[in-house]
Amino acid sequence: MHIMEGxxxxxxxxxxxxxxxxxxxxxxxxxxxxIDKDQKVLPLMAVCGxxxxxxxxxxxxSVTGSCSHPTGTGLSASFFGPFVTxxxxxxxxxxxxLLLAHGGLTTLGANAFSMAIFGPLVAWGVFxxxxxxxxxxxxxxxxxxxxxxxxxxxVTSFQLALAFPIDGSIVAAFTAFGTIFAVTQxxxxxxxxxxCALVAKFIVxxxxxxxxxxxxxxxxxxxxxxxxxx
Amino acid sequence: xxxxxxxxxxxxLIILGLVVFALATGGxxxxxxxxxxxxxxxxxxxxxxxxxxxxxxxxxxxxxxLLFALQAAIGTGVACLIFGYWLGQSKxxxxxxx
Numbered sequence: 001m002h003i004m005e006g007x008x009x010x011x012x013x014x015x016x017x018x019x020x021x022x023x024x025x026x027x028x029x030x031x032x033x034x035i036d037k038d039q040k041v042l043p044l045m046a047v048c049g050x051x052x053x054x055x056x057x058x059x060x061x062s063v064t065g066s067c068s069h070p071t072g073t074g075l076s077a078s079f080f081g082p083f084v085t086x087x088x089x090x091x092x093x094x095x096x097x098l099l100l101a102h103g104g105l106t107t108l109g110a111n112a113f114s115m116a117i118f119g120p121l122v123a124w125g126v127f128x129x130x131x132x133x134x135x136x137x138x139x140x141x142x143x144x145x146x147x148x149x150x151x152x153x154x155v156t157s158f159q160l161a162l163a164f165p166i167d168g169s170i171v172a173a174f175t176a177f178g179t180i181f182a183v184t185q186x187x188x189x190x191x192x193x194x195x196c197a198l199v200a201k202f203i204v205x206x207x208x209x210x211x212x213x214x215x216x217x218x219x220x221x222x223x224x225x226x227x228x229x230x
Numbered sequence: 231x232x233x234x235x236x237x238x239x240x241x242x243l244i245i246l247g248l249v250v251f252a253l254a255t256g257g258x259x260x261x262x263x264x265x266x267x268x269x270x271x272x273x274x275x276x277x278x279x280x281x282x283x284x285x286x287x288x289x290x291x292x293x294x295x296l297l298f299a300l301q302a303a304i305g306t307g308v309a310c311l312i313f314g315y316w317l318g319q320s321k322x323x324x325x326x327x328x
Contacts, residue, residue, distance in 0.1 A: 001265065002265045003265075003268075004265070004269050005282060005283050006280050006281035007269060007272055007277070009280070046308055047308070047309050050307075050312075051309060053301055053305030053308075054305035054306055054309065057298045057299075057302040061249060061252045061253050062252050062264075063252045063256070064256075064259075065252075065256040065259020066259065066260070066261060066262050066263065066264050066267060067262065067263050068264040095301065096301070100288065100294060100298065101283050101288055102265075102294075104281070104283060160268060164271075164277065176271065177268055177271065180264055180267045180268050184264045187248045187249075190248060191248060194244060194245055198241050201234065202313070203316075205234070205320070206313065206316040206317050207316040228233040229232055229233070230232070
């Protein structure tokens with residue numbers, strides 16, 4: 001999903017920066033509020049950020065004969081919502097743009113919007129809906145992570161299609177870019193979902209009180225998940 | 231066996247299965263990056279990137295893979311440090327209650 005440096009016309013770079021910046025500002029404000037309220041969320045935030053770091057560094061071969069990488073934003077989107085995730089994801093994108101020449105500074109706004117904002121935003125909506133429906137935490141986090149991954153790449157295809165229509169057709173371009181990403185991404189979304197689901201359940205076993213204070217989980221489910229490891 | 235252990239084993243097997251299946255059925259694909267695929271498609275239209283990274287680009291694939299490994303290592307290090315700390319805390323709590 002990384003649009004490379006210089007590969008997006010300047011006007012689109014500006015559009016995506018303008019759309020991304022409010023999310024990051026709200027995210028910084030939410031982070032500060034959460035940490036002021038209870039310092040104990042800080043390690044959980046660090047773990048969520050660390051997972052974006054790890055998973056987005058892994059380029060995994062997929063069925064299409066090409067490689068792509070997970071986004072790792074599902075854990076953060078589930079626990080903290082899209083705004084905090086916007087901050088964590090953008091930190092990773094800046095690291096990659098500056099040190100790895102992967103992505104870029106001009107395309108940072110666009111890449112942040114797909115990976116750190118819109119993917120997590122939709123995924124967070126899915127997480128809230130599934131939790132309301134009473135599904136288990138592991139399953140919910142897993143599906144959320146997979147959705148974050150797939151939506152991120154859909155947004156990238158859309159961003160590229162807007163900037164590079166084929167014969168004037170955005171739809172044709174969206175299909176073309178989407179084909180490069182979509183099928184490649186499906187197995188990776190499943191892999192990412194499994195990893196995030198297992199990690200979420202591990203966190204419930206060792207440190208449930210943080211998730212409880214965030215309103216993610218109740219005592220009954222904590223006892224059930226902890227019972228599975230006994 | 232504990233249910234949690236079974237879940238972890240099944241999870242790892244599915245992940246390995248997906249990757250092995252991809253590699254086995256991929257034939258003589260190039261295994262390039264999908265990001266690069268999109269970049270090529272844009273280049274074919276004759277588009278020239280209008281901006282280049284002001285800092286530097288990794289001089290070779292080896293250096294780039296070093297930096298990616300470093301990125302993963304930093305992430306894993308932070309996550310495992312915190313996981314270990316939590317695990318120790320929860321063990322101590324269990325001992326107190328016992």
